[in-house]
Amino acid sequence: MSRVVIVGGGAAGLELASLLGRSVNKQDEVILVEGETHHYWKPRFHEIAAGTFDNDLDSLCYFSHGAKNGYRHYQGRMTNINREEKQLVVYKTNGETDTLAYDYLVIAVGAISNDFATKGALEHSLFLDTPEQARESWQQISALLRSGEQRTINIVGAGATGLELAAELAKVSGKLERNPHAARLTINLIEAADRVLPNSPLKMSQQAQSRLEKFNVNLLLNTRIASVDKQGMTTSEGITLDADLQFWAAGIKAPDWLKNIGGLESNNANQLVVQQTLATTQDPSIFSLGDCAAIPQADGSTVPPKAQAANRAAVHLAKSLLGLMQGKTLTPFVYKDGGMVVAIGHNYAISTMMNDRLILKGRLVRRLYDTIFRLHQKTVSGFLTMSRLIIAKRLKCIFQPN
Template sequence: MSRIVIVGGGAAGLELSTLLGKTVRKEDEIILVEPETHHFWKPRLHEIAAGTFDSDLDTVCYFTHGARHGYQHYQAAMTDVDRENKMLSVRRPDGTEAAIKYDYLIIAIGAVSNDFNTTGAKDHCLFLDSASQARQAWHQVSQILRASEDRSVNIVGAGATGVELAAELARVSQKLQRYNGAPLHINLIEAANRVLPNSPEKMSEKVLKELERNNVNVLLDTRIREVTDKGMLTVDNRELDADVQFWAAGVKAPDWLNGIGGLSYNRMNQIQVNANLTTTIDDSIFALGDCASIPQADGSFVPPKAQAANRAAVHLAKSLGGMLRGKPLTDFEFKDSGMVVAVGHHFAVGSFAPGSKMEGKMVLQGRLIRRLYDTIFRLHQRTVTGMFTVSRLMIAKRLKAVFKPNGI
């Protein structure tokens, strides 16, 4: 019997926990270490911050889900790893410390935004790296949406998170204006010369047009020097006042991860692993998702994307299950199939084509692509809960929309 301990209940960790229950031996034990009680799909945290996320239908309770799918949820956060004795140190929600014995440890804690040590960013900006942060953001956003006079929001970073947050806030503001709400002025700030700088240029152009159509003020080639409680100061000394400020630029693994267990890390705090997802220092410890630096055969590294984390989870579930039955681990190879970005509740832009390079991909837009964006989330739900449950959730969501059409 082997005890497999998974740290992190995000998209990769939850899918891996679910799938391992089907691929490992009956006598093997699976433990998911996660400080939260419920799973939220990270690409939709911007909807929580904007107050449009359906918490009743689109979350997963780790405790009940684990009971159904063959793993145990241990509510705690990782603090250290003793590789010699194969012990994981954790901190429970009440602050007490504990240790969990493991035979195989899998780290899948995801990534956080990178503020690049910008003065004042940590103190005066909201981040969307967890559900609790997103709920805190909605608490502040809801107050300014109900104000009697105009309010402003600054969002740093025009990657997928920043674009989707700006568009969702614009939609909510427009909806509330029908009920005499005050307009919300949104500044989307990007250091690069276009939004979605890692996507095809054609996609950036379409997204920019849609953002401007929704009255989002997009500031390109703009770097932030300092953040205060009143707003932001750019490197060329422009002042951008705001009532609420978000930081959604840059990606790195959490600072506290760097150095844990004496593993090897890169400058983005990511754990360095081999192509088969074992760490370069210890082959009984695995890492995947945004917290891992995963090499590819062509010398590149797997990008920090939700689809990459999902596919790595599916791969490792099969590979580790095979290893426990005497087969060798297999290498993970990621092929980028494109990206879809939601720009508001009824519009999305996507790029699609086989291959690993973004240039030259077909770019589509509109309501149909927005439905595809929702389908990607449903595919994640299908992996976690099964097709029957997903079908029930979709029916319930339709009925809820009929009987509560004016909800935000």
């Protein structure tokens, strides 16, 4: 009998737990350690924050899903690893500390925003790193929208998360224009680089910027934030940007508590350093994947922190680890980038394909963005469940009142 413990119920962790749970022998055990009760796809956290996320159809209960897919949900959060005893130290929701034995351990806790030690950013900004933070953001945004008059929101970071949040909030604000009691939002999207989506092709950045300008989002490029307080932000040039709410979505890193946990090797971004097989460099029975792992490739590069990369790594490790449990050797993970899709509102998206040589935009590309989410649902719940959810979503959109 082998016990596989997976830490983190995000895209990578949940997909791995689902695939392994449906494939292992009856005497083997798969346990998913996750503090939340429900799974939300991280690329859609901005929709939770803006109040446009469909909790009924687009979230998933770990407890019931695990029962149907062969894994057990253990509600808690990892705090340490005892590698000699092969035990995971877990902080449970009731405040108690427990230990959980494992034969194979997979760490897939994702990444968080990097505040770059900016003064006041942690204390006075909202983040979208966890479902809990996204829900708290919606509580504050909802109160702001109901307060009336003109309100201002600052968003630091014009990568995919910041850009999608700005567009979603602008869309919500536009829909509320007919309500005389709703607030009117001024949205400032602040970026230190000279363009939005600074790590994407220039043409994609230009298309995204043009769309944001149509939504009346104020773009503050080449602007670095030096400090944050309750009233707003101050740039490195001493300019004050007052705001009623402030978001930080600039850069990512693995959680600070993950650095060198259990004596495992980590890099400057707190990511666990793994081999191309996804096994950690210090322990062949511990694996890591997703945004919290630095995964090398044969050409010397590392796998980028993308949802598609987490998905493919999970599918690969499910097969490779299952083979290892049957006496086979691990296989290396080879990643091929399938491009990038960024949603700008409910009816528009921009994507790159063919190694960034082709830029697509429009409503059909927005359907492609939705398809990526549906593929995630297919992996974790199967084709039939995914199909039922698509039909239910279409019917709900048709029959629910505006």
